[in-house]
């Protein structure tokens with residue numbers, strides 16, 4: 001398909017967002033399994049439900065436009081999923097895997113935030129307020145999730161720091 005109008009680009013970007021959300025849906029169960037903190041597990045579980053809604057909202061946007069999404073791959077999200085796979089190959093400890101996963105989740109939410117900020121603006125510019133509203137709902141939930149994982153990442157990092165400090169202390173103690 002050739003893209004020569006804003007409307008066509010909007011459809012393409014929407015299909016890209018659909019692919020992004022579907023990739024997130026595939027990743028979330030594994031991330032929940034790898035989470036050591038109950039609050040993180042819960043946040044990821046909640047976001048799985050929200051992500052299902054994001055897909056539904058995108059379907060509603062396509063319906064509103066009288067279109068169906070083209071088959072496409074969001075390579076930005078694929079890159080984030082590949083980073084997760086690559087980290088596994090480094091055989092991380094469960095704690096370090098969790099920490100990397102939290103950073104990955106923050107990156108993912110920010111990617112989605114930029115994606116939806118752009119889509120909301122495009123919908124408004126194209127005179128599609130109903131679409132803009134649906135996309136805004138997704139954007140608001142990505143923003144809330146970004147805040148939630150950001151706060152958790154601070155707690156987890158703090159714990160790792162004190163754990164490693166204790167470890168160094170114990171080693172030095174043994175040496176003395």
Ligand SMILES: [Fe+2]
Nearest residue numbers: 021051054112
């Ligand atoms: Fe999403």
Ligand SMILES: [Fe+2]
Nearest residue numbers: 109112142145
């Ligand atoms: Fe998200």
